[in-house]
Amino acid sequence: MPKLYLVILVFSISLIHAQFVSKPAVLEQINAFLQEDVDTVDSTYTVLEVIGKEKLSLNVNAVVEEFDGRYVVQLNSSSRKIKLQEESVLRNFVADDLKHVFGNDVFKSCQITRVGFEHQQRNGHSEIVGGVVMVHQLVHGHLVRGPAYIFMFYDALSNLKMIEYSWIQTEKKVVKNLARNTDVKQLHKSMLTQKMSEISESLTKENTRGELYKAVRSWRMMTDSIGINVLVPSITYLGKYDDAGTMRYVSFDIDEFPAKSEAFKPEICSKREEKR
């Protein structure tokens, strides 16, 4: 019966969202995530209160400035002479540098999520002039969506030049779930359908298409009604779409125990030529 439900769900979502469809594996992942608590209807779940920002200790000498709740670390390393070209090479350097600068404990609380390049063109000649890296903070093994990050910036010869980070400290809380689990799961799925529909609508306007290809457990930072920042359990969805031959990505989060539906409604800022 659950398999039949899954097939129907895949089929219906594919029909409704012709421009942004889900891989069947994603729906299996969602069901697995939401299934874990299915019979434990004890009506509680865990949230994490954000109790502050942490200034990380460094294993290197560097100038550190605080700016708008973030720390900026200026570094002067120039020992590497390897021209930046490949993402996998830079990714290895990032792992080494995270361990070297912050130590193993912080490294184990990190996930290197995006690695990219800064390009420069002068009078028609293009070259890579730097590397940019996004690192998510992990809390209890899951990435945090919110101001909990390390950004790393490299020069063209793979030397780490600057770090900007915002690192949070949390405290565990148990929260009463006011809705029945079955209702919560249904709401989560209907919110997913809504978001996919909105993305699909955007992609349709651009006459392009994409797919939802992954779901991972995460924490989403939200501010509660009395102004306290908390991390709530969420699922982060990853999709990709075709932008004139270049594959680009979209990600969004839905709370595992959503309270209400939230508007996302992206609008594409592209104007296709009129046929007149």
Add this chain to the structure above:
Amino acid sequence: MKKFILAIALSFVSVFSITQGRLLNFSFTTYAINNYENAWAGNMNWSIIIADSLRYAVNVSVLMMNLSHNYYQAGATPTTLSLNYFEDADVTSSNFLSQAAKNYNFVFYHGHGLPNKFTLWNQYSYMVNTNPGIGVRNTYWAWLSACTVFRNGYSDQEPWFDGVFKGVHSILGVSSLTFGYLTIAKGYQNFAVRWIYGNQKIWDAYYIAVMNIIHTEGGFDIEPKIVYRYGYINGNFFDPWEEKFLNAYKGPVFYNDDYEGIGSRWITLGDPHYE
């Protein structure tokens, strides 16, 4: 005699050189279209909110910058800010190129775009890079938040500097599709804080703000891009992507043939590795 010639020469240098520093009068305007004439380009819901949010952030950032440097103390001159906005039916070619727009130091646009052009309110009306414009402008920075306006391989950035934005230092935009929703507004505010209050380089402030959107808020990938002419001013090499708010050139630049070349920078991101 030699001293006389030197004095004459120095007076000419002072006339023709461009000074650098914080703008004492900073003017900022936005152009945003939610509803197009006869919905010709597809109406949008977020443009005006995004423009409003950015103006608000610019206002707060200038205030914070003035406070952090004690410019309100006796004897110091704080930066004063002039804000303006054009919405929907006021986003026309004449308003964009008019005296009002011409005199704003920073011009922000949010609406539909295509390579080399962006849409205006009037039906089938575009601002095109080859538009001759109306001479040298006092717009030092422009930001075109419009899809693919600087699409790599499809766009030609040079004409913008000869007409519509003659004299501009740099133009921010995207080489990819871009989108409008709440997180974009929050991310753009982050740019204002970084560039004005944080005194980061304009390009760093822009692309790190975009990284913030993608990392912290999620949503669609955007490929940020800056385009500019570079060359020598007062004998010093000027690369406009590095320009800081507190050390800006006060005047139009490179509007004759007095530049070395045209440049751009953009960011590409690899596949997400979320586990």
